Amino acid sequence: SEDEGTSEAEGKEADKVKVAYMPNYASLNTVVAGMKIGAFEEQGIEVELVEFADGPTIIAALESGSIDVGYIGPGAHVLPIQGEAEIFAFSQLGNADEVIGSSEKGVKTIEDLKGKTIAVATGTSSETILDLTLAEVGLTKDDVTLMNMDASAIVTAMISGSVDAVATWSPNTNAIKNEMGDDAVMLSNNARYADQFPSIASWLVKPGYAEKNEDVLVRFTKGLYKGMDYRVDNLEEVAKWVAEEIAVDPDAVVQQIGDGEWITQDQLMTMIEDGTLEAYYKKQQENFKDAGRLKEEEMRPVEEYVLFNIMTDAAK
């Protein structure tokens, strides 16, 4: 994978990049779009997709060197900060997490949460959103009963009326809304706290990878950008491609279209130039520190672990 200079490596054997994803729209849309429209091929890159159930396992796979790049959600960003990985591309600001109350159980407003049983998967971004939601009305976790459970069990628990509210992400939220209709009341979501808690999703490589494979990484990012741009105009078509890739019901994936703020390459460049992106990552660090997941001395400048140069180089 160490080819010299020429970025358009036509006629040469394609570089293989192993990409780790989780089976949902946000994780896959850019890559799948890029693959379908031939954006990676164009760059002389062959993408191989590997499915994972969760972020931690992706990190583990990255560390072992068995995958090249991986998609991670907000929770796992503590690792690049601690120097365990490097971010080479921003994916999106997530809007998948929601706190949903059951009106049948008397939860129609945030205030109603007091004293109720809330299902949540501990350690995920949904938990953070829940914290922020509670804080808004002066509640803490001690004022409610938290049920830590598996994401899939959260839905069944809510629908069957075993809990009064949930904090979870799409597609679980969609499933709840589908089943409960008007009884499901969305109390808050990421967008509401975007400035306090940006739910950043990013593309990762392990430390040192970017240095050795800068060229490949830049070309891969170029492919991603093309996918991003295509996606923004063809959200539903891409959703169907994603469904096909992970062999699930296309309608279920279409429902996930609202999970993030999908941006184009140009929008990303603007965010980099005006410092918005850096501010997001900085805010994220502070949130980690506040949550006790990051020590004061572990905090460090964003540019040390976010490779802005890859993003800008790829845009050229």
Place this chain on the structure above:
Amino acid sequence: MAGEERVVKLKIDNVRKVYNSQNGEVIALNGVSLDIYENEFITVVGPSGCGKSTLLNIIAGLEKTTSGKVFCDDQEIMDTGTERGVVFQQYALFPWLTVLGNVKFGLSLQGMKKEKADEIAMKYIRMVDLEDFVNSYPKELSGGMKQRVAIARAYAANPSVLLMDEPFGALDAQTRTQLQEELLHTWEKEQKTCFFITHDVDEAIILGQRVIIMSARPGRIKEVVDINIPYPRSQETKITPEFLEAKNYIWSQVYKEYLEVRK
């Protein structure tokens, strides 16, 4: 022992027993009738599969007849009853109970008080000469000792009829001889009606007042041989002319049966 006025203890009346198995019906017993008198010692010989165990199980109440009836003290036998004790070939001791626990198993079931049950059990344990092993578990006993416990257990429940299905079949010769003598000795002291199945013709003669010879396919009583050798008998009895005569006769009859079965 063959007194004049004899009371019929067990009456077996035209018993037929058919088993349904995968390969069709098996007639295990057919037209079996026999009166067994009180305190009589009956021994039963016959080729394997002639229905000896089946008959014993029916008397014990462990199996039902297909037709025909069996009476004990003029009462029709419908179920097991504590007046009919059984000693099985494979000892059938409860391995999780000590010798004492095994012997008093039946007594406890009858709701007897612990002290009383212990006392009676100890009496029979002494009878079979195992007082040194009261608290031993069956695994710590030799085959002969186990069979003695089984006999003590049967005796302790104080049955008036004792049914024994090849009780000594699995023992070595020395032990076997010894237990035969002990059994005779006990029977002479505390008379019970005994129904004793064996493969060993010597054993049948040395123990029994009457030897029942059964034949197979279907199981029938072929012949009843009276053994007129006076008690007390012992191993020396085996060299008396009466014994040898009976032995020769029964052997020849049983041998015929064996040949019959082989065909």
Place this chain on the structure above:
Amino acid sequence: MAGEERVVKLKIDNVRKVYNSQNGEVIALNGVSLDIYENEFITVVGPSGCGKSTLLNIIAGLEKTTSGKVFCDDQEIMDTGTERGVVFQQYALFPWLTVLGNVKFGLSLQGMKKEKADEIAMKYIRMVDLEDFVNSYPKELSGGMKQRVAIARAYAANPSVLLMDEPFGALDAQTRTQLQEELLHTWEKEQKTCFFITHDVDEAIILGQRVIIMSARPGRIKEVVDINIPYPRSQETKITPEFLEAKNYIWSQVYKEYLEVRK
């Protein structure tokens, strides 16, 4: 059989065997010396734990001496060898092999061709009268039949010494008597040096040319009794005065030993 010029087949020379167990050392054998002649039939009796099996295992090469040596044909015994066959009390048949497979086990190990091995094995299966059961598995055989297979297996490997550790201990009297006669018969035909452990004094006398009486704590040879009863012997031998005399004598000696052990 007691010819003039006798060749020493097995030489046991001042053997001592000490076991280390949790409760300290156990002296299983001490100062045991014995010459066993070619084609001799030696029987060994003695109380339990006097080291009979230990001695046999040492001769077989299954255990090592602590001091002292054992020779077979003037060669020191260091390991097992096919010239020394063993028959164990618990048959020790391989349950996953048929009768034929068991009997030819040793032959196959020696790399013998299948046809040849089958032929030799069949010869010994016929010798023990089991040709109808060649393809049966051990579970389908009675105890006596199993022991016959074990004997055939030992014979098939064609050892010049046959070591037998209570081979008939687990059998019933009839089968036992029959196997004794068969063993004697075979030995008379194909002579081998036999070392035969038993608990049964009758058996020791009817089989052996010399009876070794061992004593316990520590295991020693207490006495060697010559049995001058001519072969062929049979069950009738048991009523000859020579037999009875030998029996009384050995019983009394063994009995003393038993009492000794009890103390």
Place this chain on the structure above:
Amino acid sequence: MKRVVKIVINQTLKTKNKSNVKKTPMTKSNWVEKIPSNLWVLISLVVAIFIWTILSIIPNTSRSFPNIFYVSESVVTMMQRGVFWSDIASSLISVLVGFLIGFVISLPVAVLMAWYRPIRFIIEPWIQFVRNIPPLAYVPLVVISAGVGRTPQIIVITIATFLTMSITIYQGVRNIDPTLIKAARVLGAKDKDIFLKVIAPASLPFIMTAIRLGTAIGLTSLIAAESTGASAGLGMRIRALNNTFEASPMLLYIIVIGVIGLIFERLVKLLERRLTGWQEKRE
């Protein structure tokens, strides 16, 4: 006289075998005995489908138990998505290869544990220790050392099956009658012969039990194994379908795992009957 004695022996023998047949002592009703076992399987199936249908009607459970038609339909759905057979194939490969490797490792480990006290004392506690840990807990560790794809899946299943099988086989080897080994030695068997011709066949019944346990554990570890990163597989697909709340195909996949388990069970039983027919059942 001798002839008679021999017959007696044969007869005794017959009685013995016969007694193996009558195992269950207490069955009384006769018509029940006559229903052939195939019919029972059918009855059992009908009962299960009946219960299932009820569950699919009760509102509370209907979402997780779509009725049988929906579930059958989803076979077509999953085939159209082009993953049905590849998922089955992929999981079968992982389970079988993992099981086989686990089996091949557990054999010598079990034998070594049985023979050498030091090995036993050092290894056994750790096997017992790890055996109680949920496989999901060590998935990240496996991924780190083995990467993604087929290898870590196989490793997770290998570990899970190895732990149980080695303990089971070890107990089997420990239980081998030492006289059998002595008997082989006096017939001229060397260490190799003893291993191949005595230890191996003598522990076959335990090995069979180990195989039965091993395949079952392989299947129950499937979800954990396939969370190490997979491109196809029953466990991984169950998770994905669970995420999109497609109850019918998910139930279908669960049933497929169950059926594979039953098939394994039958195969092992067949193998058992062929290989350990010589075994004496408890009297």
Place this chain on the structure above:
Amino acid sequence: MKRVVKIVINQTLKTKNKSNVKKTPMTKSNWVEKIPSNLWVLISLVVAIFIWTILSIIPNTSRSFPNIFYVSESVVTMMQRGVFWSDIASSLISVLVGFLIGFVISLPVAVLMAWYRPIRFIIEPWIQFVRNIPPLAYVPLVVISAGVGRTPQIIVITIATFLTMSITIYQGVRNIDPTLIKAARVLGAKDKDIFLKVIAPASLPFIMTAIRLGTAIGLTSLIAAESTGASAGLGMRIRALNNTFEASPMLLYIIVIGVIGLIFERLVKLLERRLTGWQEKRE
């Protein structure tokens, strides 16, 4: 003469018992025999800690295997967070209660299966069927029918343990010597007596095996069980710590599960020795 015979019997007996003792036939080296078993446990521990330390140094594995000091430290961390003991307590309660209920159900089911052919034919295939399905797969179904909290956790563990234990105990009951039951009947035992005084003690050895398997399965199902919703618990905490990438406390919790498993194992062994001492070991 009679006296002598009796002695012979006793002697034979002694030989028999003795042969039970010498189980392992092939251990040769003597100094190895003399090392006490406590020392072996120590050696085993040292070896494990050594391997662990190596893993914590190799860069690739160091993140998942923090060294022993960090892990010991995290005991303090988790205690400060106030969850260490409550997690252990909560999981212990779930496992023990689930196991106990599974046990209590499996006893009669096993007995019924062993006695009544129809029940056996209807139930057994389904137990075999469900047994191969990963517990994680039926977690959603349990949540639907039992809600969240302690109940569904217990139900998942009950199901998992029940499946294995009922099959094991069933095989035990099937193996009971029918003559024992006959013997009890002729001594006047009614059905109740037979169940309590014959079936129950006679199947004790198998019940012990079932208990051993049951506790192990209860522990390995912990993560699945606690994904039904828990406010404390080892499995739930492991998942949460995994989500937040806290390797040291996670490894600590894994070790805690392993240690609990070892403690269960010891307790069962103790119980076994006390309750089934009467059992005749294979000759």
